[in-house]
Amino acid sequence: MSERSVQTVRDLRRSSRSTLLRRLYFEGRTSRQQLGHATGLSAGSISNVIGELIADGVVEEAGSVDSAGGRPRILLQVNPGSGYLVGVDVGETQVRVGLFDLTLTELAARDQPLSDHGHDVDHVVRLILTGLAEVLAETGTDRASVLGVGVGVPGIVEQGDPAANGHGIVVHGPTVGWDGVPLGRLLRAGTDLPLYVDNGAKTLGQAEMWFGAGRGADHAVVALFGSGVGACVIANGVPFRGATSSAGEWGHTKVHVGGRLCRCGARGCLEAYVGAEALVERWGGAAAGSTSSADEKAGLAALLAAADHDPAAAELLRETADYLGAAIADLVNLFNPERIIIGGWAGLLLGPHLLPAIRESAAAHALRFPYAQTSIELGLLGPDAVTVGAATLPLARFLDSGGEAPQLT
Numbered sequence: 001m002s003e004r005s006v007q008t009v010r011d012l013r014r015s016s017r018s019t020l021l022r023r024l025y026f027e028g029r030t031s032r033q034q035l036g037h038a039t040g041l042s043a044g045s046i047s048n049v050i051g052e053l054i055a056d057g058v059v060e061e062a063g064s065v066d067s068a069g070g071r072p073r074i075l076l077q078v079n080p081g082s083g084y085l086v087g088v089d090v091g092e093t094q095v096r097v098g099l100f101d102l103t104l105t106e107l108a109a110r111d112q113p114l115s116d117h118g119h120d121v122d123h124v125v126r127l128i129l130t131g132l133a134e135v136l137a138e139t140g141t142d143r144a145s146v147l148g149v150g151v152g153v154p155g156i157v158e159q160g161d162p163a164a165n166g167h168g169i170v171v172h173g174p175t176v177g178w179d180g181v182p183l184g185r186l187l188r189a190g191t192d193l194p195l196y197v198d199n200g201a202k203t204l205g206q207a208e209m210w211f212g213a214g215r216g217a218d219h220a221v222v223a224l225f226g227s228g229v230g231a232c233v234i235a236n237g238v239p240f241r242g243a244t245s246s247a248g249e250w251g252h253t254k255v256h257v258g259g260r261l262c263r264c265g266a267r268g269c270l271e272a273y274v275g276a277e278a279l280v281e282r283w284g285g286a287a288a289g290s291t292s293s294a295d296e297k298a299g300l301a302a303l304l305a306a307a308d309h310d311p312a313a314a315e316l317l318r319e320t321a322d323y324l325g326a327a328i329a330d331l332v333n334l335f336n337p338e339r340i341i342i343g344g345w346a347g348l349l350l351g352p353h354l355l356p357a358i359r360e361s362a363a364a365h366a367l368r369f370p371y372a373q374t375s376i377e378l379g380l381l382g383p384d385a386v387t388v389g390a391a392t393l394p395l396a397r398f399l400d401s402g403g404e405a406p407q408l409t
Helices: 004-026 032-039 043-055 121-139 183-188 200-211 276-284 293-307 311-335 345-364 368-372 385-400
Strands: 061-066 074-078 084-090 092-103 108-115 144-154 156-158 170-173 178-181 195-199 220-225 231-235 338-344 375-378
Touching: 004 032, 004 043, 004 074, 004 385, 032 043, 032 385, 043 061, 043 220, 084 121, 084 200, 084 385, 092 121, 092 385, 108 345, 108 375, 121 144, 121 183, 144 183, 144 200, 144 385, 156 195, 170 183, 183 195, 195 200, 195 385, 200 220, 200 231, 200 338, 200 385, 220 345, 231 311, 276 293, 276 311, 293 311, 293 345, 311 338, 311 345, 338 345, 345 375
Parallel strands: 084 144, 144 195, 220 338, 338 375
Antiparallel strands: 061 074, 084 092, 092 108, 156 170, 170 178, 220 231
16 A cells, blocks of 8 residues: 555656656746746645755756845746757658757757668668767767657557557658668667657647647648658647558549559559659659659759649649648548648748649639638748657656656666
8 A cells, every 4th residue: 555655756756857847847947936827736836846856957047037025026937958859850852860958959960861772771770860860979979868759751650568668669761761660679789879760740740730821720731741741640748559550641543443553562652743753753754652752852943843834843843732622622621730840851942932822722622711710830840850850759758757768778
């Protein structure tokens, strides 16, 4: 009975630490009194927990403000140097590894081209581990202060047993030729740092919801447009994953039965019409799969420039906006989001030019009432948002634990 009581006390303490740490993290500098009003915790609990967090180096005092008729109130903030985060984006043309402080200020980054190896698994693993070693060495960061390595990948991620410390993470990514790749085990052979892996669109979604265009919304869809297309569906403030974590494969919903061949092997997928690879192929007349992904950004830029004087380019962009609008209307009708956010490097390149036409098409295809409650916006975090989102994976664990440092395995 006493053991059960001790566990309950520990849970309550952890919950209080997490509540206060999250409030400080997302709201910024705050006084103890403001924390009490915001959380409902007693002054005694706040004093004890904040004292622990300061003693642990997670929280620090950050000046003071005058109070009405009393002593100045001490302001508190999360200590940016109390831990470090690594985010990895396994992208379409490169692997990007970024090192961040606890407030997600980037301290160092490595952009490593995939080159002729493509998404060969062993090559990707080498690039991740090499980039990790280089950003830590460049900044002189002690491995013991790294809270974890988050990795955003193309495909569906099986998390496996949480007690296996990442060994059971398996990735299914048909568009890059990954079929049941034991990515966790392969990375574990080269690092003992805490490891977190998720779909790149989901990491983008978490980043935009926490720090970007999704802030303040409880129901949203964050769409990633690059060579391919993905989405993160947010319901009641958390990502909707489905039974096997494959929810959000929006790029492989069908817009044309029996249509263009998609990278996944099926025909008529949205990705086969609006993904950057597909658009460059269609504009350049290349055979499916023959376009170099390294040329896609230049290809899209040329397509946009040509639209001013070339009717064929203008028509392709008009058709792209129509497909996107119709597909977004499906999201509106299915999920009733407050916001739909368009991100990813291709989405941010095309979005400013196509957004009015996308909105017009979505309005024409969606049910009127839910569409009237939805806004369609561009992401705010730039083309490297997947890297930032990947770094939020270990950050989320840190906040949930109330600031407890993970153990190296």
